Each structure stands twice: as structure tokens, then as C-alpha cells.
Amino acid sequence: MTTVDSGRLYGVGLGPGDPELMTVKAARLIAAAPVVAYHSARHGRSIARSIAASLLREGQIEEALVYPVTTEQTDDYRGTIEEHYDSWAARLAAHLDAGRDVVILCEGDPFFYGSYMHMHKRLAHRYPTEVVPGVTSISGAAAVLGRPLVERDEVLTVLPGTLPAPDLAARLAATDSAAVMKLGRTFPAVRDALTESGRLAEAWYVERATTSRERISPLADVDPSTVPYFSLALVPSRLHTAPASPGSDVADAAAPACTGDVVVVGLGPAGRDWLTPEALAAVEAADDLVGYGPYLDRVPANPRQRRHASDNRVEAERAEFALALARSGRRVAVVSSGDPGVFAMAAAVLEVAAEPRWKDVPVRVLPGLTAAQAVASRVGAPLGHDFCVLSLSDRLKPWDVIARRLTAAAQADLVIAIYNPGSRSRTWQVAEARELLLAHRSPDTPVVLGRDVGGSGERVRVVRLADLDPAEVDMRTLLIVGSSQTRVQERDGAPPLVWTPRRYPGTD
Known part of the structure; x- marks a missing residue:
């Protein structure tokens, strides 16, 4: 005692x-x-x-x-x-x-x-x-860098460089400002994580801050062999735009252009339960949300954020608007249903971002659960073997291209996931597609019709290809057409199970 x-x-x-x-x-x-x-x-x-x-x-x-x-x-x-x-x-x-x-x-x-x-x-x-x-080393580093850590409602994340690089990248991508401690031997992995997260251009290296041996440099320019343990990586506030003090060499060196970024986010096929944690973090961190109105409605309102809804037929304009917001220093999330890279906004944003005038705006794409995966899961595993994904919409490509591709997929005996099969203005494509498929597939081929999977209007049916009724199909429906190997197991009192075996005939 x-x-x-x-x-x-x-x-x-x-x-x-x-x-x-x-x-x-x-x-x-x-x-x-x-x-x-x-x-x-x-x-x-x-x-x-x-x-x-x-x-x-x-x-x-x-x-x-x-x-x-x-x-x-x-x-x-x-x-x-x-x-x-x-x-x-x-x-x-x-x-x-x-x-x-x-x-x-x-x-x-x-x-x-x-x-x-x-x-x-x-x-x-x-x-x-x-x-x-x-006084922490982070505060000291921000002081000598001459940049605020956070402003207004920004979030600062402090990370040890000893975390695995994928974890670092995910956390860096989801935050506003960041400090990464414990560099030294971890520096290469930290730099890789900053690159993966799209934050390398914003990152600064500060060594022995406030001492006579102090060193400040854009992190991308630092030789890993020169990095001691008593150093850190700093991703400062994106909102700071004040000019450096006249005659201050350090302030001049530490004042890169204030640029936000664009992240294209897949919301999955329905509500929050279908949203990945990474995508959720990006949506919550954004200053501005841009997207088709019904998709934006799936994101809970946050008074901190500005929402910019638009029609589904103005993808290029929407992309340009998002890039302009980011160039002004805003963090922008462009939201898509399902996965943004599958018949959605990622391609539209990247196509516009490839123009020289947007070359300095960082753009990232975060994946989402696709509608095809969601519908498939409701009946089992129809996508268990080789499959392809096609859109029946002839709004952006001619019908003869669609017909050739559909025929080729049918001849190749691929399972086919069909997006955008019909709409109020497109009423004949499903019947035409059915006839093209029947030229190469058995009338008994199973077809899964999944409508609004995960939503309040969810409806899933399995029918024979010959019995596919175009009247049951609209823009919110996805079709999965089986191959010659796709199997259906009927069950008493329960929906049938559909799967495509992984082993193809003729293999050992």
C-alpha cells in the first residue's frame, strides 16, 4: 500500500x-x-x-x-x-x-x-x-504548414501508419482532413494508401515540426529512405482558400490549389441495407449530392448537404455540374442506383472528366451491389456460371446493335442479365428479344423477372422463355435468362430455386 x-x-x-x-x-x-x-x-x-x-x-x-x-x-x-x-x-x-x-x-x-x-x-x-x-505534433505540423486542419463542419481523422494499407485508404477516402502518424518504415504503404484513396495530391509531409531540423514537402516528392519515425502525413482542410502571407516561403510552398473531388457512388438496388459501408461513408462525407431525383430521395436528408436533382436524360450535364462544384472546392457525391459502373453514372462522369479542362479534378468510383446480383439472390444462383449483361434500351445505341449482341449471347449459351427491358415509350423490345432468344434457346429456358427487389414493390417470378409476357415488364424490372444448363427446382409452398451449375458438360 x-x-x-x-x-x-x-x-x-x-x-x-x-x-x-x-x-x-x-x-x-x-x-x-x-x-x-x-x-x-x-x-x-x-x-x-x-x-x-x-x-x-x-x-x-x-x-x-x-x-x-x-x-x-x-x-x-x-x-x-x-x-x-x-x-x-x-x-x-x-x-x-x-x-x-x-x-x-x-x-x-x-x-x-x-x-x-x-x-x-x-x-x-x-x-x-x-x-x-x-501541444500535439499534428497541431505543430499544421502551424508550420500554414494550413488549417479543419473548418466549419469538416471531420479530422487521425490514423497510425501501421494500419494495413487497404484500411488506411478506405479511411482516408471517407474523411475530410487526416493526419497519419508513425511514418518511418510505414511510409511506402502510407503513400500507396493516399494514392489509392485519391488524396495524394492533397497530402503534405512534415518532419520534426517546430524544430531546427524541420522539413516540409509535398508528400509525393519525398524519398522513402529519408523518412524518420518523427514525421507525419497531413491532409489539411479543403476549405481554406486564404492567400499566404507576402514573403513567406513556407506559406507559399504550402498553398496548393484548393480543389474538392467527385466520388461516384453506387447506392445498391434499394435501401440502406444494400449500401456498402464505404459508399455510405462517402455519401455522408459529401458537401453536395448530385443525381437523378428518385435516387437522391433514397439518401436521408442532411441539412449540411446541398442536393442537386436532375432528370435521368441529362447525364453529361449532371457530370459537368458535379465537376464544376468539385473544382470550386466542394466534395461531391454523384449517386447511382446499383453499381455506378453498370449502365450508370460512372462512365458519364469519366467521359466528361477526360476533357482537358477537368484534368485537375480528382474523380473516384465506389462500387455498389448490382440489380442483377440482387435479383439473382432472390431465386438462388442463376449467375453461377458464365454470364453477360445487356441493356435493351435503344436510347443510346441502335436496336440492330442490341439484336446482334443478344443473338451472339444466345448462341454462346451465356446466362443473360437484361437491364432496361422496357418503359412507357419502349413497349416492343421485350417481345422482339424473346423471339431472338427462342431462335437459339429452348422454350423451357427459365427466365427470372425481378421487379423493385429490396423495395416495397418487390415482385419476383420464374417463367418459361416461351411464356415471357412483355406486359409484365417495365423499366424497374430486370430479366435473367438462363442458359441450357440453368436448373429450376420447384418447392411446395415456396418460390422455386434457380441455379446454373459451375461444371459444364464435357469437363472432367
Whole structure:
């Protein structure tokens, strides 16, 4: 048990490196402490001690907590380091038991990726303890970069570079601003994640911020072999447009054009349950939502966002509008039903974005669950073998092209998923398609009709190809025409099961 005369433990944040960025309280405690502890690598040099060096005085007891391993490989890193944490805690406890106050120095803030927290866990429940916050390295980096981290209702995400690159990329893509800590050996993976997320052009590299060894550079220009652990990647606020101070070299270097981005998002075939987490995050992070009115209606209203609905026949205009918003600094989500790359907005946006005037606007495409997948799932696995996807709409391609492709797919014995089979103004295509298919398929070929799958008007039927009634088909219906191998199993009191075996006749 600890006596009432025990010393007091202080976890003291030193700030990002400049000794003048320590708080007055931190400086007072360091100067007065009987015992000052700090972490260091095996070479004995301690960044924390160097920051506080001017405050240390003769007669103080210094406890160097020397890490036995750092970046090198070891069979049991966690076990080795935990043993040393326990040993260090015991050393400091001996001082506290003797009535001596102990200050543990910590770069940045003690509770922000700080080494101090390991001593806090072991000692704070046993001794009077106080934590003195410090300016974080992120705040220091933003200050020397001369760019705000976040403005208005933007979201800042702080990430360790040790996360797997796919996780980093997903989180970077879904946030407004970001800081990635713990670079060093992780730098190549972090750069790959920034590239994958479309954020590399916005990212800045800041090393040893606020010190005499400070380095700032666009992250894309940094040689990975030169990156130390005490550095970070910063993706600052996209909203900041203020000019740099005249004559400031650092501010001039740190003021790229303020550009938003366009992300084309697949909402899936119906409601929120069919939306991927990645797509949901992108929609929620957007400043502006652009799309066909009924699709926008599927996104819950958010007063922070502006919504721009338009008719379904103005895809190029919609794409241009979204790109213009992004160039003005807005984060824009263009929404599509299903998957945006399947008869939807991705191609339209990319076609317009390929024009030279939009070359500096970042564009990403996020996948969605397709209508074909949704309809197939309701009856089993009709898409279990080779299949193709066709649209019967002759609005953007002539019917003779559609007829040739439909015939070729029928002759190739492919399962066929047919989008846009009919509408109020297109009433004859389904009957024509049925006749083209019957020229090469058995009348008993199963056809799945899926309407509004996932919605309130969902209706799914399985009929023979010969019995396909065009009157049952509208723009919200998707057809899946089986191949010669597609099977149907009738079930008492339940919808039939439809599947196409993965093994084709003639294989071993």
C-alpha cells in the first residue's frame, strides 16, 4: 500500500519540439521535480530530454527508460517491451514510495500516442497522478504548414501508419482532413494508401515540426529512405482558400490549389441495407449530392448537404455540374442506383472528366451491389456460371446493335442479365428479344423477372422463355435468362430455386 507521504506522479507533455511551445505549468514542474524520467533508444539520446534540457538543474535525479528494441525484428516484441515497462514502473515506484515526485517527459501530448501512458496504466492507481497536456505534433505540423486542419463542419481523422494499407485508404477516402502518424518504415504503404484513396495530391509531409531540423514537402516528392519515425502525413482542410502571407516561403510552398473531388457512388438496388459501408461513408462525407431525383430521395436528408436533382436524360450535364462544384472546392457525391459502373453514372462522369479542362479534378468510383446480383439472390444462383449483361434500351445505341449482341449471347449459351427491358415509350423490345432468344434457346429456358427487389414493390417470378409476357415488364424490372444448363427446382409452398451449375458438360 502507498503511504500518504508518497510522491506525486506527473505525465508532462512537452509539445512538438520547440521548447518555447511547452506550457508554463510543464516548465514549472520539470524545473522543480526531484526526479525526471524520459524514454530513449539504446543509443541513449532522448528527444524528450533534449526539449526540456534548459529546464533541468544540477542535483535532479534522471531516470533514462531505455527501450531494448525499436524497429528491429524480435521473436516476442510485445513480451519483451512489457517486461521493460514493468521494470521501469518498479524503478519509478521506488522514488514515489520514498516521497519523491516524478515527472515523466513526453513529446507532444502524454495521452496522444505517447509512451507515458504505459507508466500511467501501471502507476496511476497507486499514486497521486496528474497529466499535463501538451501541444500535439499534428497541431505543430499544421502551424508550420500554414494550413488549417479543419473548418466549419469538416471531420479530422487521425490514423497510425501501421494500419494495413487497404484500411488506411478506405479511411482516408471517407474523411475530410487526416493526419497519419508513425511514418518511418510505414511510409511506402502510407503513400500507396493516399494514392489509392485519391488524396495524394492533397497530402503534405512534415518532419520534426517546430524544430531546427524541420522539413516540409509535398508528400509525393519525398524519398522513402529519408523518412524518420518523427514525421507525419497531413491532409489539411479543403476549405481554406486564404492567400499566404507576402514573403513567406513556407506559406507559399504550402498553398496548393484548393480543389474538392467527385466520388461516384453506387447506392445498391434499394435501401440502406444494400449500401456498402464505404459508399455510405462517402455519401455522408459529401458537401453536395448530385443525381437523378428518385435516387437522391433514397439518401436521408442532411441539412449540411446541398442536393442537386436532375432528370435521368441529362447525364453529361449532371457530370459537368458535379465537376464544376468539385473544382470550386466542394466534395461531391454523384449517386447511382446499383453499381455506378453498370449502365450508370460512372462512365458519364469519366467521359466528361477526360476533357482537358477537368484534368485537375480528382474523380473516384465506389462500387455498389448490382440489380442483377440482387435479383439473382432472390431465386438462388442463376449467375453461377458464365454470364453477360445487356441493356435493351435503344436510347443510346441502335436496336440492330442490341439484336446482334443478344443473338451472339444466345448462341454462346451465356446466362443473360437484361437491364432496361422496357418503359412507357419502349413497349416492343421485350417481345422482339424473346423471339431472338427462342431462335437459339429452348422454350423451357427459365427466365427470372425481378421487379423493385429490396423495395416495397418487390415482385419476383420464374417463367418459361416461351411464356415471357412483355406486359409484365417495365423499366424497374430486370430479366435473367438462363442458359441450357440453368436448373429450376420447384418447392411446395415456396418460390422455386434457380441455379446454373459451375461444371459444364464435357469437363472432367
